[in-house]
Amino acid sequence: MGRKSAKDMKQLIENDKAFKAKLDSLDIKVEDFISAAEEQKKENLNELYEDWKRRNEGLPDVPPEPDNPPEPDTPPEPTGDVLYDSHIHSKLHDGQVRTIDKSEGEITPNGLGIEMHASGNPRVVVNADGTFSLFGDAGFPRFYGYVCNYDATLEIEAAFWNDVGQDLSLKTRSRHNEGGACENRFGGYGLAVDRNGYDAKREVCHNVHDESQSGRLPTTPKTGEYFTIRWTVKDQGTSVRQLGEMNGQAFLNKVDSDPKPYMVDKASFENQSYFWVRQNIDKGTGEIRIKSLRILKA
Numbered sequence: 001m002g003r004k005s006a007k008d009m010k011q012l013i014e015n016d017k018a019f020k021a022k023l024d025s026l027d028i029k030v031e032d033f034i035s036a037a038e039e040q041k042k043e044n045l046n047e048l049y050e051d052w053k054r055r056n057e058g059l060p061d062v063p064p065e066p067d068n069p070p071e072p073d074t075p076p077e078p079t080g081d082v083l084y085d086s087h088i089h090s091k092l093h094d095g096q097v098r099t100i101d102k103s104e105g106e107i108t109p110n111g112l113g114i115e116m117h118a119s120g121n122p123r124v125v126v127n128a129d130g131t132f133s134l135f136g137d138a139g140f141p142r143f144y145g146y147v148c149n150y151d152a153t154l155e156i157e158a159a160f161w162n163d164v165g166q167d168l169s170l171k172t173r174s175r176h177n178e179g180g181a182c183e184n185r186f187g188g189y190g191l192a193v194d195r196n197g198y199d200a201k202r203e204v205c206h207n208v209h210d211e212s213q214s215g216r217l218p219t220t221p222k223t224g225e226y227f228t229i230r231w232t233v234k235d236q237g238t239s240v241r242q243l244g245e246m247n248g249q250a251f252l253n254k255v256d257s258d259p260k261p262y263m264v265d266k267a268s269f270e271n272q273s274y275f276w277v278r279q280n281i282d283k284g285t286g287e288i289r290i291k292s293l294r295i296l297k298a
Contacts, residue, residue, distance in 0.1 A: 009034050084112055084147040084295040092124070092132040092290075100124040109272045110148040117177075118142050120281060133161065133289045134277060141286075142169070142278030147295045149173060150269040153232040156277065157292040160195075163223045164284035167194035170231050171276045172295075173269055176206065183262040189233045189242055191252070192280070195221055200242060200254055202263075211256060218249040226291055234298040235264060 013020055013030050023033060078084060086092050089112045090105060101123045105113025116122040120139025126132045134143060154172050174188030187203025201212040221227050232243040240259050244252030262268070275295060279286050 078112075081297045082294060083149060083152060083297060084145065084293075086132075086290070086293040090114070092126055092293075093130045094126065095128050095130050096126060097128050098126050100126070105146075107146055109146065111146045113146050114143045115146070116141075116143050117276070118278070127289070131289050131291050133287050134279060135285060135287050136166075136279055136281055137285050138281050138283050140278060140280055142276045144174075144177075144274045144276050145293075145295070146274050148270050148273050149275060149295050150266050150273065151234045151298045153230055153296045153298045154275055155228065155230045155292070155294045155296060156290060157226055157228045158288050158290045159226045160221055160223050161287040161289040162285075163195075164281055164286045165194075166279040166281050166286035166288070167192045168229070168288055169276075169278040169280060170229065171203070171278070172231065172233050173263075173273060174203075174276060175268065175273055176203070176276075178272065182206075182208075183260075184268075186263055188276075189240070189256075191229070191231045191242075191244055193217060193221065193229060193246070198244060198252065200244065200252055202256060204260070211254075213252070213254050215251065218246050218251050226289075232298045235266075238264075240264065 010030050013023070013033070020030070023030065076088065078089065082088075092104075092114075100114070101116060103113055103115040104124075105111060107113045107115050114124065116124070118140045120136040120141035122134065122136045122141030122143060124132055124134055124143055134141065136142075149172055152172055154170055156168075156170070158168060160166065160168070169190065169192040171188040171190040173186070175184065175186050176188065178185045182205035185206065187206060187208075189200075189202055191198060191200045197214060197216045199212060199214040201209045203209050219227065228247050230243075230245040232241075234241050236255070240256040240263065242252065242254040242256070243250065256263075277288070277290070277293070279288055
């Protein structure tokens with residue numbers, strides 16, 4: 001039986017002249033009868049109450065409070081080869097339109113949350129169509145994903161949703177914000193793609209880059225059309241191999257043959273590291289719309 005409001009219950013009782021008369025004879029007000037606890041009604045009114053319930057299917061038993069209330073809705077732990085999947089480990093695809101201008105989720109080592117950073121007023125907007133967008137103004141707007149990654153592939157399906165000359169910049173194996181000496185805050189291995197091609201480089205320390213390589217993409221991204229990029233950074237002996245794919249077609253195979261010790265200190269990255277998604281914008285407001293984002297073991 002569905003639960004009725006106090007107003008509906010009062011009307012039912014008022015309409016039941018015989019039952020109302022019995023309440024009046026017991027000097028019990030209708031409001032007091034309605035507000036009384038279930039056990040109190042049974043104790044005080046006994047058969048009278050039960051008789052009225054049988055004849056008026058509409059007054060439900062009050063369900064007991066659960067002994068163990070449900071736990072808060074938290075994302076499941078990553079399993080297998082999937083370190084992070086935005087469809088599983090976040091609410092970025094729930095279609096509940098909102099703007100995230102600071103963070104969402106757990107901003108802790110491997111907490112799987114995202115956090116806005118840098119210039120250009122970065123913000124993520126969750127869209128009604130089940131996608132989410134990185135918006136930013138002139139500058140270097142980005143979000144960090146708190147997913148510890150080492151020997152990993154960043155896979156993203158995204159689109160330049162407008163054309164302000166922006167790029168899609170990705171970074172993995174990053175400890176960019178950890179502070180202290182450069183050895184403690186490796187920027188990471190980065191890949192940027194735009195309508196003219198790609199550029200890959202290593203960030204030795206904050207804004208100190210080397211080992212740059214650029215070239216053409218298999219397909220030129222078009223405004224409003226989704227494309228998939230896979231960016232893999234993986235140890236190979238004493239070197240670090242970097243691989244780029246677009247829509248399943250390889251376009252980059254690059255080797256860092258002389259990584260500095262802190263760049264291959266696996267324990268430090270498993271303790272704390274993150275990826276980022278960024279767009280570099282000279283003017284205007286850019287939007288990159290994201291349909292899927294995953295971090296996979298490589």
